[in-house]
Amino acid sequence: MRMVKFAIPLVLFALMAANVKADDKVETWTGTLAAAPADAKAGVVATLKVKDGDKEVAVALWAEGDAAKELKEWAAKGAKAKVSGTKVDATNVKVTKLEKAE
Numbered sequence: 001m002r003m004v005k006f007a008i009p010l011v012l013f014a015l016m017a018a019n020v021k022a023d024d025k026v027e028t029w030t031g032t033l034a035a036a037p038a039d040a041k042a043g044v045v046a047t048l049k050v051k052d053g054d055k056e057v058a059v060a061l062w063a064e065g066d067a068a069k070e071l072k073e074w075a076a077k078g079a080k081a082k083v084s085g086t087k088v089d090a091t092n093v094k095v096t097k098l099e100k101a102e
Contacts, residue, residue, distance in 0.1 A: 025087075030083075031101075036075075046061045047060055057091070062093065083098055
Protein backbone atom coordinates (compact mmCIF):
# COMPACT_ATOMS: atom_id res chain seq x y z
CA MET A 1 0.00 0.00 0.00
CA ARG A 2 2.87 2.36 0.75
CA MET A 3 4.21 1.92 -2.78
CA VAL A 4 0.90 3.04 -4.28
CA LYS A 5 0.94 6.13 -2.07
CA PHE A 6 4.30 7.15 -3.58
CA ALA A 7 3.60 5.97 -7.12
CA ILE A 8 0.46 8.04 -7.70
CA PRO A 9 2.19 11.45 -7.28
CA LEU A 10 5.04 10.30 -9.56
CA VAL A 11 2.60 9.26 -12.27
CA LEU A 12 0.71 12.56 -12.00
CA PHE A 13 3.98 14.52 -12.20
CA ALA A 14 5.05 12.59 -15.32
CA LEU A 15 1.69 13.29 -17.00
CA MET A 16 1.90 17.01 -16.18
CA ALA A 17 5.48 17.21 -17.48
CA ALA A 18 4.45 15.51 -20.73
CA ASN A 19 1.59 18.00 -21.13
CA VAL A 20 3.93 20.99 -20.71
CA LYS A 21 6.23 19.65 -23.45
CA ALA A 22 3.28 19.11 -25.81
CA ASP A 23 2.33 22.79 -25.52
CA ASP A 24 5.81 23.95 -26.62
CA LYS A 25 4.97 23.57 -30.31
CA VAL A 26 7.01 25.83 -32.60
CA GLU A 27 4.85 28.02 -34.83
CA THR A 28 5.73 30.59 -37.52
CA TRP A 29 4.32 34.07 -38.13
CA THR A 30 5.07 36.58 -40.89
CA GLY A 31 4.53 40.30 -40.52
CA THR A 32 6.06 43.73 -40.00
CA LEU A 33 8.40 44.37 -37.07
CA ALA A 34 8.06 47.44 -34.86
CA ALA A 35 9.86 48.63 -31.74
CA ALA A 36 8.50 47.45 -28.41
CA PRO A 37 6.09 50.00 -26.91
CA ALA A 38 7.25 52.01 -23.90
CA ASP A 39 4.77 50.20 -21.63
CA ALA A 40 5.87 46.70 -22.75
CA LYS A 41 6.80 44.12 -20.13
CA ALA A 42 10.49 43.68 -19.35
CA GLY A 43 12.02 41.24 -21.83
CA VAL A 44 9.90 42.24 -24.84
CA VAL A 45 12.34 43.33 -27.56
CA ALA A 46 9.96 44.07 -30.45
CA THR A 47 6.44 43.57 -31.75
CA LEU A 48 5.30 41.80 -34.88
CA LYS A 49 2.16 43.06 -36.62
CA VAL A 50 0.31 40.10 -38.13
CA LYS A 51 -3.09 39.66 -39.77
CA ASP A 52 -5.66 37.75 -37.74
CA GLY A 53 -8.64 37.46 -40.05
CA ASP A 54 -9.76 40.99 -40.90
CA LYS A 55 -7.80 42.76 -38.17
CA GLU A 56 -4.12 43.40 -37.50
CA VAL A 57 -2.72 42.17 -34.17
CA ALA A 58 0.57 43.14 -32.49
CA VAL A 59 2.40 40.16 -31.01
CA ALA A 60 5.08 40.84 -28.36
CA LEU A 61 8.37 39.12 -29.20
CA TRP A 62 10.66 37.82 -26.45
CA ALA A 63 14.26 36.93 -27.32
CA GLU A 64 17.76 36.77 -25.88
CA GLY A 65 21.29 37.24 -27.18
CA ASP A 66 21.90 37.70 -30.90
CA ALA A 67 18.23 37.16 -31.75
CA ALA A 68 17.24 40.07 -29.47
CA LYS A 69 19.87 42.33 -31.02
CA GLU A 70 18.79 41.43 -34.55
CA LEU A 71 15.09 41.92 -33.71
CA LYS A 72 15.78 45.41 -32.34
CA GLU A 73 17.78 46.39 -35.45
CA TRP A 74 15.13 45.08 -37.84
CA ALA A 75 12.29 46.64 -35.82
CA ALA A 76 13.96 50.06 -36.04
CA LYS A 77 13.78 49.72 -39.84
CA GLY A 78 10.21 48.38 -39.89
CA ALA A 79 11.41 45.25 -41.70
CA LYS A 80 9.18 42.38 -42.76
CA ALA A 81 10.13 39.18 -40.95
CA LYS A 82 9.26 35.52 -40.62
CA VAL A 83 9.45 34.64 -36.92
CA SER A 84 9.37 31.14 -35.46
CA GLY A 85 8.89 30.41 -31.79
CA THR A 86 6.65 29.12 -29.05
CA LYS A 87 3.51 30.91 -27.92
CA VAL A 88 3.59 32.02 -24.31
CA ASP A 89 -0.02 33.19 -24.59
CA ALA A 90 -2.28 34.78 -27.22
CA THR A 91 -0.08 37.87 -27.70
CA ASN A 92 3.43 36.81 -26.56
CA VAL A 93 5.96 34.68 -28.44
CA LYS A 94 9.38 33.37 -27.35
CA VAL A 95 11.45 33.66 -30.55
CA THR A 96 13.64 30.74 -31.62
CA LYS A 97 14.30 31.67 -35.27
CA LEU A 98 14.22 34.88 -37.30
CA GLU A 99 14.31 35.28 -41.10
CA LYS A 100 13.73 38.12 -43.54
CA ALA A 101 10.35 37.89 -45.26
CA GLU A 102 9.69 38.91 -48.82
